Amino acid sequence: xxxxxxxxxxxxxxxxxxxxxxxxxxxxxxxxxxxxxxxxxxxxxxxxxxxxxxxxxxxxxxxxxxxxxxxxxxxxxxxxxxxxxxxxxxxxxxxxxxxxxxxxxxxxxxxxxxxxxxxxxxxxxxxxxxxxxxxxxxxxxxxxxxxxxxxxxxxxxxxxxxxxxxxxxxxxxxxxxxxxxxxxxxxxxxxxxxxxxxxxxxxxxxxxxxxxxxxxxxxxxxxxxxxxxxxxxxxxxxxxxxxxxxxxxxxxxxxxxxxxxxxxxxxxxxxxxxxxxxxxxxxxxxxxxxxxxxxxxxxx
Numbered sequence: 001x002x003x004x005x006x007x008x009x010x011x012x013x014x015x016x017x018x019x020x021x022x023x024x025x026x027x028x029x030x031x032x033x034x035x036x037x038x039x040x041x042x043x044x045x046x047x048x049x050x051x052x053x054x055x056x057x058x059x060x061x062x063x064x065x066x067x068x069x070x071x072x073x074x075x076x077x078x079x080x081x082x083x084x085x086x087x088x089x090x091x092x093x094x095x096x097x098x099x100x101x102x103x104x105x106x107x108x109x110x111x112x113x114x115x116x117x118x119x120x121x122x123x124x125x126x127x128x129x130x131x132x133x134x135x136x137x138x139x140x141x142x143x144x145x146x147x148x149x150x151x152x153x154x155x156x157x158x159x160x161x162x163x164x165x166x167x168x169x170x171x172x173x174x175x176x177x178x179x180x181x182x183x184x185x186x187x188x189x190x191x192x193x194x195x196x197x198x199x200x201x202x203x204x205x206x207x208x209x210x211x212x213x214x215x216x217x218x219x220x221x222x223x224x225x226x227x228x229x230x231x232x233x234x235x236x237x238x239x240x241x242x243x244x245x246x247x248x249x250x251x252x253x254x255x256x257x258x259x260x261x262x263x264x265x266x267x268x269x270x271x272x273x274x275x276x277x278x279x280x281x282x283x284x285x286x287x288x289x290x291x292x293x294x295x296x297x298x299x300x
Contacts, residue, residue, distance in 0.1 A: 005037040007087040007106050008162070010079030011059075012072050013042035015300040019093045020048070022202060024056045026096035031058055034102040039082055041075040071296045077172035080165055088165060092156035095120070095199040104196050105159045114189030115160045115182070117153030118197025119143035122262075130203035131265050132272040133210055136280070139255040142262065143198055150193035151186055154178070157199040164188040175224035175296065207272065214276050215283040219295040222287020234288050241285040245277040 009027060013020045024038070031038050040056075042048055043064035052061050062082060064070040070078075080088045089105050091097060098121075108116055120138040125131050141154045155177050164185060171180045182191070226234060237244075252273070256266040283295070 005035055005085040007034055007036040007089055007102060007159070008079075008083030008085035009036060009038045009089045009091055009102060010076055010083060011038070011040050011091055011093055012075035012079065013040050013044055013048060013093055014070075014072050014075060015093055016044050016048070019202065020044075021051070021055065022096055023091060023093045024052075024059055026098075027091070027102065028056065028058060030097060030099070030102040034106050036085060036102055036106075037083070039079045041070075041079045041082075043070050043075060069297045071173065072299055073175060073177060073296070074173045076177070077169065080160075080162065080172070081169065083162055086162055087159050088162045089159040090155060090157075091199060095156055095201055096123075097199055101197065101199060104194070108192075108194045108197060109159060109161075110190075110192075112189050113161060113192055114164050114185045115153055115158055116192045116194050116197065117150075117158035118194050118199060119145050120154060120157060121198045121200045123200045123202050125203055127204060128269050128272055129207040129210065130205055131269045132207070132276060133203065133205050134201055135252055135256070135262075135266055135269055136214060136273060136276045138201060139252045142255060142259050143195065144259075145193045145195040147195055148193055149190055151182065151191045152178075153182070153191055153193070156201070157197065159197075160185070161189060175220060175292070179221065179224045179228070211275060211279045213300060215279040216295040216299050218280045218283030219287045220292045220299060222284035223290070223292025223295065224287070226288050226291055237288045238285065241281055244281040244284070245274070248277040248280060249273075 011023055027038055038059040039062065040052060040059045041062045041064060049061050052059055062078060064075060076090055087105060087109050120141040121143060122134050140152060168181055168184050174180050256262050
């Protein structure tokens, strides 16, 4: 590896369990081949960091601040600031990288890009509750994608031009990067979809845990949008909130119908998706009404 890596992978460690370690295991052999580095910013504590040092010495571990509960965006910002590569790839700890993923990041990135990203792939889940998470969270990001300009990239699997990213460091702690960062960063360069850059979403998830996380995520989303959208759009969300689950059913169903190989699993998962959609609606409605509250601190 050269003294200055070409790419830095940033992983925020905020959920606990085996997710982080599976994610890093998928990156272990890729980092050196891509002339890269891996940075883990951890808020889970000394036990996690000791295991990282023992099992994944290739990763540079940064402890999160201890005077408050760092949010996931904050963890990623800390990692991006510490990165030495010209490209900062963000991979969610709930994801694993297929062989060649990091090399694909480097090979695909162009000088005029601000960000590139790929689809979210399933992991052949055995439990319907994990398919519920997949369909609920990632219906807009299921493969295959067309390689083309695309602003709608998912923060779980995305790579940025670090120099362009750092011009907007002031907003990186304030909410989802898809909301607060991407509209600004799109003025700096192109956002592109790269189908070969897919990453696998993994489980397992406890169903009640996921419903609570779905509420929190939606509360943050609506709260972040609250002061960023016209009053008429905010009012429309508040007035039409009761019928929003029907909109979600229509939207997710249309996405699945486009990717017909998911149809059978989707039909079986529908009974679990309906409560998730109501949690989504309730969280977003409260966010548009009252703001995010402390939800961002609880998101894992």
